[in-house]
Amino acid sequence: MVVQSTRVRGDVAVSMIESAIPKHHAAALAARDGRFALAQFPRATAPSRPVQPPRAPEHIRAVRRMLDSHGRAIRDLRISITDRCNFRCTYCMEPEVRFAPRESLLTTGEIIRVARIAESLGVHKIRLTGGEPTLHPDLTAIIAGIRAATNIEIAMITNASLLTRDALRAWKAAGLDRVTISIDSLRADLFARLTRSTSSPADVLAGVEAVIAEGLTPLKLNAVLIRGFNDDEAADLAELARRYAIDMRFIEYMPLDSGHAWDASKWVSAAETRAVIEERFPLVACHDDDPSSTARSFAFADGRPGRVGFIAPISSPFCGACSRLRLTADGKIRPCLFSTTEWDLRSLLRSATTDEHIGDFLIDATWTKQPGHGIASPQFRQPERPMSAIGG
Ligand code: SAM
Ligand code: SF4
Numbered sequence: 001m002v003v004q005s006t007r008v009r010g011d012v013a014v015s016m017i018e019s020a021i022p023k024h025h026a027a028a029l030a031a032r033d034g035r036f037a038l039a040q041f042p043r044a045t046a047p048s049r050p051v052q053p054p055r056a057p058e059h060i061r062a063v064r065r066m067l068d069s070h071g072r073a074i075r076d077l078r079i080s081i082t083d084r085c086n087f088r089c090t091y092c093m094e095p096e097v098r099f100a101p102r103e104s105l106l107t108t109g110e111i112i113r114v115a116r117i118a119e120s121l122g123v124h125k126i127r128l129t130g131g132e133p134t135l136h137p138d139l140t141a142i143i144a145g146i147r148a149a150t151n152i153e154i155a156m157i158t159n160a161s162l163l164t165r166d167a168l169r170a171w172k173a174a175g176l177d178r179v180t181i182s183i184d185s186l187r188a189d190l191f192a193r194l195t196r197s198t199s200s201p202a203d204v205l206a207g208v209e210a211v212i213a214e215g216l217t218p219l220k221l222n223a224v225l226i227r228g229f230n231d232d233e234a235a236d237l238a239e240l241a242r243r244y245a246i247d248m249r250f251i252e253y254m255p256l257d258s259g260h261a262w263d264a265s266k267w268v269s270a271a272e273t274r275a276v277i278e279e280r281f282p283l284v285a286c287h288d289d290d291p292s293s294t295a296r297s298f299a300f301a302d303g304r305p306g307r308v309g310f311i312a313p314i315s316s317p318f319c320g321a322c323s324r325l326r327l328t329a330d331g332k333i334r335p336c337l338f339s340t341t342e343w344d345l346r347s348l349l350r351s352a353t354t355d356e357h358i359g360d361f362l363i364d365a366t367w368t369k370q371p372g373h374g375i376a377s378p379q380f381r382q383p384e385r386p387m388s389a390i391g392g
Helices: 023-028 058-063 108-120 139-149 165-174 188-195 201-214 231-244 270-280 345-349 355-367
Strands: 003-009 012-018 030-032 035-037 076-082 125-130 153-158 178-182 220-224 247-251 283-285 295-300 307-311 324-327 332-334
Touching (some): 076 108, 108 345, 125 139, 139 153, 139 165, 165 201, 178 201, 188 201, 201 231, 220 231, 231 247, 231 270, 247 295, 270 283, 324 355, 332 355, 345 355
Parallel strands (some): 076 125, 125 153, 153 178, 178 220, 247 307
Antiparallel strands (some): 003 012, 030 035, 295 307, 324 332
16 A cells, blocks of 8 residues: 655645555554554564574575575674663663563673674674663673674664763774764753653764764764654754764664554654755765665765665665574574564573584574565564664
């Protein structure tokens, strides 16, 4: 189903194509004050017990590469090193969220071992994430261990609340290559309400400047816009790309919040965000994104450095080029952000097994990767795990 709407924003008509609104929610779709109201997605039930992936075909295992049954190869491993966070972003984590027991979290040694084996199977890039990775007491050791064991590019995504020049210098010396920072608002009051933290936009911008000063670049900033909340800040956030000559990326709000409060009336499409930004800063498409990149990048038409990117998992799914696999803080492999099945690597890691056997497990798990997130399917269920427990 394709829903076309024209919304009037000031004197600019924003024409949108929202082709990804799930068909099965069409009945719940109602025009209300010029917006759409959409029922929430049903929840998936949590996996009931630890599970092992079925065996991949022998010829796939023999290649020693993480290949899926839809012709994609895994090059990018996202490792959530903790599910803890000092923020409670409204679109991610409820205040009363329950964290996994400490003993269930992977140890530093286990994380490094998986990284080493993943590299031998074709992974080029690791993103350390969480929760908030900078809260991990062994972060420097994790980075150093991965660096000593591999030549993989090591990136980290953070809310920037705990970034200091000293910490960044230590992580860089340990082997960290670059940093991505999340920032959703430049207004102190809104930032506090959105993150439910004591940090401020000024703290985040100090973190941005520290990352640039320490050379952990190219730096990317991420923002999630929520309608009626911070969506009027799109152009102000885009201006950060110009101010710092960096990439500012807008991620569409996904149904991965722990409160399961996502609904389409709060969702802002990449097309709408871009149109609003272009009212102030005309953009030109870059056409040089890596084919497996989640973002489509745009330069400023006036030639100023910096770029704006749009990550549109809902309105323009990029599943066909996906090269990512996720390892949760408690040791589960999730072939897709929206997987409702996850494979229990932790039990295997703790069973005195060989690296080859762990490699087989990663190959088998990859083979099960679903073709796409299936948000438009009647069978779609919002995963029980929120983004903070998956690792974004
Ligand atoms: N705490 C770190 C941070 O916020 O950057 C790293 C973990 S956070 C889960 C990783 C990314 O996921 C952030 O950029 C955040 O904005 C994004 N994220 C979290 N929940 C999301 C949601 N429901 N929809 C879209 N992006 C989301
Ligand atoms: Fe924490 Fe990041 Fe989730 Fe915000 S988005 S609650 S900072 S994990």
